[in-house]
Amino acid sequence: MAEIITRFAPSPTGNLHIGSARTALINFITKSKNINSKLYLRIEDTDKERSTEEFKDNILSSLKWLCIDWDNEPQIQSQNINRHCEIANKLLTDNKAYKCICSENELNERREKINSGKITSKKICVSCENNKEVQSLKKDYVIRIKIPIDGNEILEDIIQGSVEVDNSEIDDYVLIRKNGTPTYMLSVVVDDHDLGVNFIIRGDDHLNNYFRQKFIYEYMNWKVPNYAHIPLIHGEDGSKLSKRHGAVNLMDLKAQGYLPDAIINNLILLGWSPKNQDDEIIQLDNIISKFDIKDLSKSASIFSYKKLDYFNNYYLRQEKNLGLFIDYCQSNLHLQKYIMQDKEKIIRIFNTYKKDISKYEEMIKIAEIYFNINFEISKNEQFQEDFNNYFNDFFKLINKIKKWEYEIINLEIKDFLKKNNIKFPILGKPIRYLLTNDYNGPSITDIFMILGKKQSLERLNKYKI
RNA sequence: GACCCCUUCGUCUAUCGGUUAGGACACCUGGUUUUCAUCCAGGAAAGAGGAGUUCGAUUCUCCUAGGGGUCGCCA
Structure with a gap:
């Protein structure tokens, strides 16, 4: 693709939103295809009533978080009023x-x-x-x-x-305006021209604006740029994506524990798909080489959190992304306590549970089960006689284990089941319940490993037949 | 209402006149498993409707219907 000069021009009247992020992303990808192309960032703050510094900062940090980078310093439109x-x-x-x-x-x-x-x-x-x-x-x-x-x-x-x-x-x-200030319609055109912008990628809610703005170019004898009006993203009900569809601000998604890779993967697949590829996992470098804005669909598409969750689960499970989880813990009020208390333990919990969660936020509840020193099962139920017959022996067995290692514990449990000729659920399910307050969950060996010997025995010890 | 745009499984999409209409997510079934899950295998599921053009239309044209966008001294 030829050299292009493009720009992303948000107005700081709100936090950066998934829809705008997608526009920024497509701008970024398109410019990244050619090393000489440029992407400028311009803050369109001509509406002084609604523009704030906080929103501006939010937009900048959201873009950075997504790894969307721009050339030069951000332009501030209000500085060009004259x-x-x-x-x-x-x-x-x-x-x-x-x-x-x-x-x-x-x-x-x-x-x-x-x-x-x-x-x-x-x-x-x-x-x-x-x-x-x-x-x-x-x-x-x-x-x-x-x-x-x-x-x-x-x-x-x-x-x-x-x-x-x-x-x-x-x-x-x-x-x-009457107060002497320029409107958006004028400012965009002048700034785009002055910046040398030759390719405008924006939402198709601006399509009609082309037919207005075009006259300024014409009257000034300026070269009209190329345009790509990309379709908007809709919520599940088919209307323009907004707050009532869920978290739509990038920083909210970050706080919930979504990963940039997942968001990018999800967004780029709205209206586009990589050729000759069966799965839909694709990351930025690969997108940049395969994406061509000409292939983008003309129709709006619906943003699905379920699919985002799928991508997020995929990326958060990657071994190389463990560091991102640690970063998240440090930024999250609840998880912060745990990671300071026992980093190894929270990592072990995460590795045990990561296949089950779609975003880091879900780790809070899970970690609580293991970090709670006042842990209690919700009802002190009596289990079947079968279980009660074996419980004391099992407790002694666990108590006897010296080397608290996965393979050893695992073997001891298997051995115990075999010797007593019992099926796992009879023993395992109540044990899991006593340890985690849930009949279902990870293997009890994993649970033992997370809790450690002392805490495991403490929890088991609370059960009285 | 006017103008503009859109319409393939529930959702995201592939198909650039001839296909058993392919894939992904979600869903269902089976298998593996120390429960739940993961994982593996399989399944159900689509061309909005109507005219044309053509030997042949999901694909091209028109009409209808539905959806969306715009109509500010907001951007």
């Missing part, structure tokens, strides 16, 4: 824009007529453009771009194909 205004004034003097003083009420009335079909033109302001008095005002006006009434525009989108919209569908949108 430049944006300069362009707006240029458009004004070139007669490509005009001042407008319509009140909110006037605009609303007009808008209502347009939307109800009473007026076919999308022109929102009809009185200001040719009003000399308005055009010579020095303050208290907005600047609107002039969109021709006739003609149409065709976008050759990398993903959407060719899309045609009549100019009559486009309104004279605002470039400069």
Whole structure:
């Protein structure tokens, strides 16, 4: 693929969300295919009311956590306001824009007529453009771009194909607000141009914006970039992914114990799949070499937590990712206590249980069983006579073991079962219950190993026939 | 409502006019197992509907239906 200059341009009005993360990811992958390509990060903070420093930091750290890297320092859009205004004034003097003083009420009335079909033109302001008095005002006006009434525009989108919209569908949108600040529509175009962006990858909720923004490029005689409008991600119910579908912020997913590899693997498979591959496990380096944005599907896809869980389980089980679990423990209030108390023990618990969990968070409850010094079984039930007959002998046997090693314990248990000619469940299930408060779970040898001899005997000792 | 986009198993997808429509997750069954699980093997499960074009349509065209996006002095 040729050299591209692309960008990811979130507004710091919320935490980084799975949908935006996917856009960032696709930008990153696309730029990573060519060593000379660039990805810039621009914080679009022109809405000062809703933008915060916290959200900005959240976005930056979420991207870093996902291993999405960008070139140069992040750009802060609000620092370029003068430049944006300069362009707006240029458009004004070139007669490509005009001042407008319509009140909110006037605009609303007009808008209502347009939307109800009473007026076919999308022109929102009809009185200001040719009003000399308005055009010579020095303050208290907005600047609107002039969109021709006739003609149409065709976008050759990398993903959407060719899309045609009549100019009559486009309104004279605002470039400069009444308070003198530039709007998103102006700022994006100016900043993208100034950065040399030649390839824009963004959500297809922006598709319609192409037909507006295009005019600024045209009026300024700037080269129009290529566009790839990627389909949005939906929740299980088919609507745009949002909070009510579950955790959608990257940092929330991190806190639950999801891994970047799993999230990336899951996200990239929405709308794309690697060729000639039966399984769906694929990591960033491999994605970068196989992915081509042209292959991305045009239709929206549903984000599934079940599939994310599958990928996460796969990655957290990898031996090489054990370090990530340790990092997680150190950042988690509950697990922190345990790892400080006995690191080896928490690792042993994790290795025993990792096939059963889909995210690290689930380890909290499990670790609690083994670290609780006041452990009690929930009901002191009496087991079958069969079990009671053997319990004391079994207790003595365990007590007798000197070398507390997996193979030794395992052999002793097998031997005991054989000698007494009993099936495992009769002995094993109640034993597991006494040790973990659960009839099901890991092999009792594993449980003995986790608890250690002293604690194992303590727990067994509480049982009175 | 107007404009734009989308439509293959429940979900994510493969198929670039001729296939027993393939895979993955989830689900079900069986096997291994020291219970539960893991693991292994197998199974059920799809071209929204209707017209055309064609010797032949999931694939190309049109219509209908359904879904989504946009319609701000937000981005």
